[in-house]
Amino acid sequence: xxxxxxxxxxxxxxxxxxxxxxxxxxxxxxxxxxxxxxxxxxxxxxxxxxxxxxxxxxxxxxxxxxxxxxxxxxxxxxxxxxxxxxxxxxxxxxxxxxxxxxxxxxxxxxxxxxxxxxxxxxxxxxxxxxxxxxxxxxxxxxxxxxxxxxxxxxxxxxxxxxxxxxxxxxxxxxxxxxxxxxxxxxxxxxxxxxxxxxxxxxxxxxxxxxxxxxxxxxxxxxxxxxxxxxxxxxxxxxxxxxxxxxxxxxxxxxxxxxxxxxxxxxxxxxxxxxxxxxxxxxxxxxxxxxxxxxxxxxxxxxxxxxxxxxxxxxxxxxx
Amino acid sequence: xxxxxxxxxxxxxxxxxxxxxxxxxxxxxxxxxxxxxxxxxxxxxxxxxxxxxxxxxxxxxxxxxxxxxxxxxxxxxxxxxxxxxxxxxxxxxxxxxxxxxxxxxxxxxxxxxxxxxxxxxxxxxxxxxxxxxxxxxxxxxxxxxxxxxxxxxxxxxxxxxxxxxxxxxxxxxxxxxxxxxxxxxxxxxxxxxxxxxxxxxxxxxxxxxxxxxxxxxxxxxxxxxxxxxxxxxxxxxxxxxxxxxxxxxxxxxxxxxxxxxxxxxxxxxxxxxxxxxxxxxxxxxxxxxxxxxxxxxxxxxxxxxxxxxxxxxxxxxxx
Numbered sequence: 001x002x003x004x005x006x007x008x009x010x011x012x013x014x015x016x017x018x019x020x021x022x023x024x025x026x027x028x029x030x031x032x033x034x035x036x037x038x039x040x041x042x043x044x045x046x047x048x049x050x051x052x053x054x055x056x057x058x059x060x061x062x063x064x065x066x067x068x069x070x071x072x073x074x075x076x077x078x079x080x081x082x083x084x085x086x087x088x089x090x091x092x093x094x095x096x097x098x099x100x101x102x103x104x105x106x107x108x109x110x111x112x113x114x115x116x117x118x119x120x121x122x123x124x125x126x127x128x129x130x131x132x133x134x135x136x137x138x139x140x141x142x143x144x145x146x147x148x149x150x151x152x153x154x155x156x157x158x159x160x161x162x163x164x165x166x167x168x169x170x171x172x173x174x175x176x177x178x179x180x181x182x183x184x185x186x187x188x189x190x191x192x193x194x195x196x197x198x199x200x201x202x203x204x205x206x207x208x209x210x211x212x213x214x215x216x217x218x219x220x221x222x223x224x225x226x227x228x229x230x231x232x233x234x235x236x237x238x239x240x241x242x243x244x245x246x247x248x249x250x251x252x253x254x255x256x257x258x259x260x261x262x263x264x265x266x267x268x269x270x271x272x273x274x275x276x277x278x279x280x281x282x283x284x285x286x287x288x289x290x291x292x293x294x295x296x297x298x299x300x301x302x303x304x305x306x307x308x309x310x311x312x313x314x315x316x317x318x319x
Numbered sequence: 320x321x322x323x324x325x326x327x328x329x330x331x332x333x334x335x336x337x338x339x340x341x342x343x344x345x346x347x348x349x350x351x352x353x354x355x356x357x358x359x360x361x362x363x364x365x366x367x368x369x370x371x372x373x374x375x376x377x378x379x380x381x382x383x384x385x386x387x388x389x390x391x392x393x394x395x396x397x398x399x400x401x402x403x404x405x406x407x408x409x410x411x412x413x414x415x416x417x418x419x420x421x422x423x424x425x426x427x428x429x430x431x432x433x434x435x436x437x438x439x440x441x442x443x444x445x446x447x448x449x450x451x452x453x454x455x456x457x458x459x460x461x462x463x464x465x466x467x468x469x470x471x472x473x474x475x476x477x478x479x480x481x482x483x484x485x486x487x488x489x490x491x492x493x494x495x496x497x498x499x500x501x502x503x504x505x506x507x508x509x510x511x512x513x514x515x516x517x518x519x520x521x522x523x524x525x526x527x528x529x530x531x532x533x534x535x536x537x538x539x540x541x542x543x544x545x546x547x548x549x550x551x552x553x554x555x556x557x558x559x560x561x562x563x564x565x566x567x568x569x570x571x572x573x574x575x576x577x578x579x580x581x582x583x584x585x586x587x588x589x590x591x592x593x594x595x596x597x598x599x600x601x602x603x604x605x606x607x608x609x610x611x612x613x614x615x616x617x618x619x620x621x622x623x624x625x626x627x628x629x630x631x632x633x634x635x636x637x638x
Contacts, residue, residue: 246565
């Protein structure tokens with residue numbers, strides 16, 4: 001069975017066909033978050049700290065770290081991103097002990113992240129674009145880390161799932177040329193909005209099955225894209241995730257500070273026989289009880305995490 | 320593609336591989352409902368009326384009718400059930416225009432139901448027990464109706480899904496001997512509680528796929544059994560239903576007056592490409608808005624149904 005091994009300094013997380021669904025927390029990312037971008041430019045990392053602690057408390061098993069901020073004072077990301085990536089990774093791995101996912105389109109920032117991250121982080125990402133493969137795959141090989149492979153190439157994103165499968169296959173083959181095994185590739189088959197493309201859900205379910213059976217790779221996705229533009233998005237997401245898990249999806253890059261989606265994932269883990277005796281479900285039900293009592297989901301999750309580890313509140317900094 | 324056709328006097332509902340999931344409302348059933356049983360014995364049908372209207376407003380496409388009450392005044396169901404079944408069916412089909420599911424373990428009550436129901440009702444149920452097959456299948460043939468086939472036999476309910484598959488296969492074969500086609504058999508593969516059997520979910524998903532691919536039959540289940548004995552049951556049900564739908568399940572006998580489960584089904588229909596342009600989803604989102612505004616789910620659903628058909632409130636009696 002395919003196993004993608006991620007590590008922090010002290011913790012191992014396996015993305016795998018026979019593992020609980022791997023939730024990769026997406027929040028540490030200034031893209032589209034003006035307030036966070038401004039804070040980072042001003043050297044204020046309080047939101048990053050809060051996002052790290054909250055996401056882990058709510059159930060993130062891996063944290064994505066993206067430093068893709070465009071400073072007002074310096075619009076060149078090749079200069080600003082690498083040192084900011086280093087700083088953010090140092091901060092996050094000082095606060096929480098989950099493996100990290102180093103997320104950038106700037107090769108120097110990926111490299112800075114790889115130099116800084118302890119353990120075995122996930123690199124995010126390579127695509128089927130020729131220049132990306134030639135830039136990123138050597139880093140993947142050199143640092144011996146797994147990588148997210150997104151199924152678009154120089155022709156863009158195809159609406160045809162067969163084309164997206166072929167792009168994934170091309171990346172897996174090219175990676176093999178570099179000596180990178182398929183179990184270190186986590187394919188994102190690209191989730192289209194079901195409001196714009198009626199077959200978007202079925203496409204993903206079929207693609208995940210093929211990627212798993214024919215290429216033997218783990219899979220991930222930006223889950224919330226499925227509900228883009230629709231009312232009551234949580235409801236769509238909360239059905240999509242269990243269906244994707246049932247089809248064989250093994251991870252998602254998503255916001256874990258959302259109760260409805262996390263509830264759906266925990267129930268799906270139980271139903272896939274990945275929660276022995278329902279221990280995780282029963283603990284989660286206590287979090288939901290606290291939410292009914294008036295706490296926010298993040299507060300209730302933190303309290304439960306603290307109770308489970310014999311401490312109150314979130315984890316403390318190790319540094 | 321397999322299509323099981325049900326009819327009321329004026330409405331056709333198809334259970335099928337390429338159809339929206341068929342919700343069969345389970346509430347008109349005195350089993351375990353002492354208050355309802357007492358009302359029925361006293362000749363009070365107000366709860367039946369309310370249950371019929373509410374379930375249809377909330378999205379039931381078929382209504383199960385069970386008259387299995389044990390009267391204090393007469394403990395013999397062979398005497399009490401048939402006339403009560405007749406009365407309840409007359410009442411329900413005078414109020415709503417969905418097809419009915421005639422539910423009894425008493426053959427005379429099944430026969431009374433078949434004599435009374437307009438259109439093409441679903442018969443509930445036959446099992447793999449020899450005496451049940453010999454009693455029920457002739458009725459199925461005579462009245463040319465589809466039937467629910469439950470995967471237990473004279474040896475009881477097996478925990479081995481392969482045995483349950485073989486029981487279903489035996490019923491389908493025996494039905495064929497009576498001239499009943501596979502597309503008129505809706506198999507219930509039996510859902511075990513995941514709290515008692517860790518593989519319960521995976522069993523159902525695998526069984527549904529086999530039943531569909533190898534026997535070409537539609538499937539149904541008592542969906543809420545999956546979460547028996549667990550905290551936050553709605554959360555388990557709301558993940559189970561989309562996963563079962565993704566695996567190919569085509570109907571369930573369930574309580575449609577529960578928002579969380581119905582939301583999961585409507586989202587799953589959309590994701591299976593069975594809700595063109597998301598029209599049903601968008602209408603349902605309006606119901607949820609009304610619920611947020613303080614209405615009960617049943618009230619909000621009734622108001623939306625009324626608005627959609629140009630009337631306020633539930634349907635009116637035709638009689």
